[in-house]
Amino acid sequence: IVTVNCARLLKADHHATNGVVHVIDKVIATTTNSIQQIIETEESLETLRAAVAASDLNSLLESEGQYTLLAPTNEAFEKIPRETLNRILGDPEALRDLLNHHILKSAMCAEAIIAGLTMETLEGTTLDVGCSGEELTLNGKPIIANKDVLATNGVVHFVNELLIPDSAKTLFELAQESEVSKSMDLFRQAGLSSHLT
Numbered sequence: 176i177v178t179v180n181c182a183r184l185l186k187a188d189h190h191a192t193n194g195v196v197h198v199i200d201k202v203i204a205t206t207t208n209s210i211q212q213i214i215e216t217e218e219s220l221e222t223l224r225a226a227v228a229a230s231d232l233n234s235l236l237e238s239e240g241q242y243t244l245l246a247p248t249n250e251a252f253e254k255i256p257r258e259t260l261n262r263i264l265g266d267p268e269a270l271r272d273l274l275n276h277h278i279l280k281s282a283m284c285a286e287a288i289i290a291g292l293t294m295e296t297l298e299g300t301t302l303d304v305g306c307s308g309e310e311l312t313l314n315g316k317p318i319i320a321n322k323d324v325l326a327t328n329g330v331v332h333f334v335n336e337l338l339i340p341d342s343a344k345t346l347f348e349l350a351q352e353s354e355v356s357k358s359m360d361l362f363r364q365a366g367l368s369s370h371l372t
Contacts, residue, residue, distance in 0.1 A: 179203065181284035181323040181330060210244050210326040211237035219333065222252040226264065230271045235278075242297075242329035243279035245313070248320060251337045259348070269343040272298055276340040282329040285311060285322040300340050313338065 177184040182199040189196040211233055214220050223246055227233055236244065252260060263269045275298035283294065290306040302313050310317040313334070321333035341349060350359045 176287045176289065178284040178287050180206065180325055181286060183286045204325070206325045206327055208326055209237040209328050210242060210331055213324060213326055213331055214244075214246065217246075219248045219250070220246055222249050223247055226270060226274060229264065230267065230274055232271070232274055236328075238328065240328050241282040243281065243283045244329065244331045245277040245279070245302075245319075245334045245338065246331050247277060247337050248333055248335055250335050251318075254335075255337055255339070262345070263339075263343055266343075272340055272342040273337070276300055276338055276343070277334075284330055285319070285332065296340075298340060298342070300342075302338065 177187070179197070179199050180203045182201040182203055184197055185200055186198040189198070208216070211227070214224050214227060214236065227236065236242070263273055276296050278297040279294050279302075280297060288294075288304055288311060290304055290311070292304040294302045294304060296302060303315070305312040305315060307317045311319055311322075313319070316336060318334045318336040319332050320335040324331040324333070347359065350356065
């Protein structure tokens with residue numbers, strides 16, 4: 176699927192005597208802001224703005240290039256436990272891994288993202304794309320709240336849930352999501368939980 180500034184290309188290569196015409200499905204608006212400028216001006220990305228500043232990713236998101244930012248909204252940050260959020264925000268390495276897990280190496284408009292696709296993030300991890308009805312899903316969840324916000328250096332999709340990579344989780348958080356949850360109970364009973372967090 177070919178897109179032009181996130182407008183879908185419907186019919187290509189209509190040759191005329193003085194050129195060629197490609198038919199697209201929407202009007203292309205002027206794009207003037209970088210991804211960083213979108214983050215700075217969008218009220219629903221206030222927490223993300225602070226996180227990006229703390230991890231020194233500003234320069235990347237305003238540099239030339241073609242990136243896709245899956246931008247977690249304030250609502251997305253509010254959904255995770257305060258203790259977990261404070262831990263990640265206070266750990267520069269975990270915070271950078273978290274944010275890089277939300278950035279793709281190329282610009283991907285929603286129209287061009289196909290279910291069954293695996294997308295590589297800047298962190299080197301992958302996100303699985305699927306669909307639920309007419310909605311796209313990321314790692315099985317329909318979390319894209321607003322799509323195809325164009326920037327001069329890529330595209331932004333707002334997501335209403337954080338995608339936390341394993342590298343930003345504690346041993347305890349990882350174990351809770353796996354098949355060793357009963358072992359975690361034994362560690363807790365033995366008073367060893369603190370070693371895993």
